[in-house]
Amino acid sequence: MKLNNLFIVSLLLCFTLSACSIFINSEPKYGYQERIATTKNQNVCGLLKDSVVVYAIFVDVNQYHPWTVYDIESTMDSLNKAMSWVEAQAVINGQSLGITSVMHKQQSKWSFHEGKAKPKPLSLNLNLLSSRKRKHHGHVDSWANKIAAYAARGVKKPSESKVGTKNKIVNVERLIARLRDLYETDNVALMFFLNGYYENNPSMSLHTYSSGPEVEYTVMTNKNPAIIAHEFLHLFGALDLYPHDVHPTFNYAELEETYPDEIMRIQHKEINRLMLSPITKYYIGWQTSLDKENTRMLYHLYDVIEY
Numbered sequence: 001m002k003l004n005n006l007f008i009v010s011l012l013l014c015f016t017l018s019a020c021s022i023f024i025n026s027e028p029k030y031g032y033q034e035r036i037a038t039t040k041n042q043n044v045c046g047l048l049k050d051s052v053v054v055y056a057i058f059v060d061v062n063q064y065h066p067w068t069v070y071d072i073e074s075t076m077d078s079l080n081k082a083m084s085w086v087e088a089q090a091v092i093n094g095q096s097l098g099i100t101s102v103m104h105k106q107q108s109k110w111s112f113h114e115g116k117a118k119p120k121p122l123s124l125n126l127n128l129l130s131s132r133k134r135k136h137h138g139h140v141d142s143w144a145n146k147i148a149a150y151a152a153r154g155v156k157k158p159s160e161s162k163v164g165t166k167n168k169i170v171n172v173e174r175l176i177a178r179l180r181d182l183y184e185t186d187n188v189a190l191m192f193f194l195n196g197y198y199e200n201n202p203s204m205s206l207h208t209y210s211s212g213p214e215v216e217y218t219v220m221t222n223k224n225p226a227i228i229a230h231e232f233l234h235l236f237g238a239l240d241l242y243p244h245d246v247h248p249t250f251n252y253a254e255l256e257e258t259y260p261d262e263i264m265r266i267q268h269k270e271i272n273r274l275m276l277s278p279i280t281k282y283y284i285g286w287q288t289s290l291d292k293e294n295t296r297m298l299y300h301l302y303d304v305i306e307y
């Protein structure tokens with residue numbers, strides 16, 4: 001009963017969408033961590049190290065509420081709290097990491113409406129946020145690309161301010177490229193924030209398995225620091241460790257028993273009570289290998305075959 005509730009809450013809070021299969025074809029062997037999934041060190045947000053910029057764009061969407069100053073301030077507080085927690089985890093694990101949270105501003109405004117993305121405004125269909133279908137991802141991508149293209153007008157390098165429309169930005173990938181340039185770091189985590197705190201729709205991170213050209217980003221519908229940190233970790237390769245069908249070989253019962261407070265497994269606790277398991281540390285690049293016990297938890301179905 002309790003387990004079911006946790007499962008449902010986790011499921012509601014977060015979906016990570018991916019089109020990638022993690023099945024291995026050959027005989028199972030320990031130490032083949034690289035075959036489990038391809039989220040580690042992929043694309044823009046590679047390993048979670050050194051200098052990272054989290055770039056937050058606040059978008060008013062038709063299906064949710066317009067952002068108020070109070071809502072944005074409290075969400076930025078949550079984002080900062082989430083990033084402080086991640087930095088504290090880095091210190092505990094001997095990693096060098098500095099995260100800067102940047103709030104996007106457009107003509108001194110803190111948010112803009114999705115309808116600004118012209119000539120064809122695209123309204124985000126929030127019902128698609130929990131979908132695993134590729135064509136539904138396409139809808140979210142189209143929306144994100146239009147929003148990115150509009151937001152890029154507010155992101156100019158000082159040297160470009162007089163030049164105007166040189167280097168016209170048309171999608172998320174180009175916006176991130178510009179942000180990487182501007183902030184002089186390779187690690188740019190792009191997050192679109194929607195004001196849907198009370199609606200309980202899932203947040204999602206896209207293209208976390210991608211090796212390009214589509215780059216990873218998050219659509220956040222929530223301001224819970226634990227969920228923000230969870231999605232942020234997805235961008236850097238962390239995998240969901242709560243039961244769902246993307247990873248059928250994971251031993252979820254054992255994961256729960258061994259790591260009850262793992263942030264990729266559960267998010268409705270106070271963030272300071274949560275932790276990172278060796279599995280997540282491996283995927284975000286804080287350890288180079290995964291020991292037999294932890295690998296086994298990701299391959300338990302193969303264990304059954306083996307025995």
Ligand SMILES: [Zn+2]
Binds near residue numbers: 239
């Ligand atoms: Zn997740």
